[in-house]
Amino acid sequence: MNLFPRSVACILFAAATPALICAADNSDAALRTEALAALNKSARALHAISTEGGYLWRYSPDLKIRGGEGPATATQIWVQPPGTPAVGHSFLRVYAVTRDPFYLSAARDTALALVRGQLESGGWDYKIEFDPAKRAEWRYREANSKRGNNSSTYDDNNTQSALRFLLAYLDTAKSSPDPRDAQIRECLDHGLKKLLEAQYPNGAWPQRWDGHPHDPAKYPVKPASIPTDYAREQPNGSYYGHYTFNDNSHRDLTVTLIDAWHRTGNETYRDAARRAADYLILAQLPQPQPLWAQQYDENLQPAWARAFEPPSITTSESAGVIRLLVDLYLEFGDEKYLKPIPPAIAWLRSHEIAPGRWARLYELGTDKPIYGDRDKKIHYTLAEISEERRHGYGWQGGFGVTDAIAYYTRVTTTGRDAWLAKNPSPFVTKSTSTRPTPRSTSTAKKAAPEIRRLLASLNPAGFWLTTRPAKLIDPAQTEWIETELFIRNTALLCAYLDATSAP
Structure with a gap:
């Protein structure tokens, strides 16, 4: 699916980001242009339906039905992957490829949503609530509340995914002058500090932690x-x-x-x-x-x-x-x-x-x-x-x-x-501020048919839709906007753009 006339799209893209134009041939250049346009359209569409910069797992196309692992409301976002931090990582990945400041700004919005959902215990619950009346049920640091749920959840990569996204965001935005990054830095520092406090003397962690210090006498090594x-x-x-x-x-x-x-x-x-x-x-x-x-x-x-x-x-x-x-x-x-x-x-x-x-x-x-x-x-x-x-x-x-x-x-x-x-170290930190080494042209050509199918499946509103039931949300609803699919398709498009980028 051509999102722009080929000649116009090439001119617009060349003017915006000339360093990323593929030098292979006109066909490859056109497909790169369409891939970049699809990334932009899908990312802006998803960002437009965010709640305070954060995301759930799935939305009905009319946005009337929403869910994470279970049903959710329009004032809630989800932390557990493929929720808010995972989407934020996707924005950083696209920013690494395109250097378009929109993606860094979208990632910043995601980080700020997590700031507002951080508990005093340093971590996050599965979901974050933005309804002012319901926020009192949680002991959010931003609210400086002394009551409510203060249980940092380590199950299902919940708090961990949030901290790792904040680490990646601040690493990427370290030269940014945006003053809001100081809030994100303070949130990260508090989260890591509390993660250390939550660790037992023997090196283990609980499944959840309410912020109360461990008594070493009760936990022998x-x-x-x-x-x-x-x-x-x-x-x-x-x-x-x-x-x-x-x-x-x-x-x-x-x-x-x-x-x-x-x-x-x-x-x-x-x-x-x-x-x-x-x-x-x-x-x-x-x-x-x-x-x-x-x-x-x-x-x-x-x-x-x-x-x-x-x-x-x-x-x-x-x-x-x-x-x-x-x-x-x-x-x-x-x-x-x-x-x-x-x-x-x-x-x-x-x-x-x-x-x-x-x-x-x-x-x-x-x-x-x-x-x-x-x-x-x-x-x-x-x-x-x-x-x-x-x-x-x-x-x-x-x-x-x-x-x-x-x-x-x-x-x-x-x-x-x-x-x-x-082989790379299993814990190598992949900087999201630099693009990977481009792959071979032959690899890119093999990927082209899949990229074309992916582009053709993007709907006019800018969403990739799945057609499967979500029993815990609404068994009758079978068509969904899913963050998991956005993350996967974004990764495929970014890999293709890396593979066809100019040396």
Whole structure:
């Protein structure tokens, strides 16, 4: 779909950003022009429906129905990816390609929305409320309130994604004279400070944190152990304070600190990341079950979380820990991060339920696959649990185990120096202020048909629409404006523009 007559579009684009004109041929130049126009149109359309600069996950085309993970209102935005920080990263990515100040301005609006949603505890809830009457339900720093929800959420890459976006934004805008950047800087500094305070003495974090300091006497630093006796039904009480691996929260927190260290040079963040890395060693359960649990109590023993998540060893989270240990070895060069891996691999290889397939949870002490349900009890077959939980949770699968083992094998066989000579550090901070090295022209030509399909699917209002149900929002609504699709398509267009940019 040509958004402008070809000759006019080339003239307009050449006048606006001559350094980005592709020198390949007229066809490539025309497609680049259309790609740039589509980026501009889609970004401006999405920015126009933002709430105070922030975003939800999805909107009906008439904007009457909105949602994040659940239903939302016109005065709310979502933090959890693919929400507000993820969209902000997309604006920074396009700014790196085009140098159009609109995208940096849009990213600044996103950052300022997060400033207004930061809690006194330094992090963010899943959503941010802008209705003045409802904002009193949260202890937002901006409001200087002493009441309301003050729970920073580390589950699902929530607070972490916000902090990493703010780090990237300030890195990109460091030469900007905009005075509002000082507010963003102060928000980031407070968030990182509180992230350090939320870390337990052993290097772990809770799933959520309300800002109250940890009493070191209640959280001793000692190796993990397997309890000889534990509750067979979920007990009453909150699990938010447990040491948590679930949903990669520990990895996301560790990556955030390493990103902060790389971008700022502040070794306080590196030291906290090292404590987080050392915690992985402490948290490995002893033989004969040398894997990791989803969550642990203050004595570093596997503990209950949700009604269907009993104390157990878990293959999914353990695969993530194995990858993280390899990454930390590559980052810090300390071989102690590799030592927990061989016994974990040996256990995994001997407990497949089918080739390349594992149960997600195995019972402590017996190695039996176990399953959970909303009845708060432990079950031993899928047939015992409700239909809703049978299909609402990943009880069996590959869980990335085979890939994690292969990654460890490749790195250790190659050697750290040789690996890093050919591969970027797993924690390399990609500056959003500079464009990547352009790829080959042949790669760009191969991508051209997909780019044309993508451009043709942009509707006249500037949105890419999905046609799928969102059961938790409105099952009857099947057409959506989705931030996830915007993020994905923006990334494809930026990659194409990088590939066809002039050297």
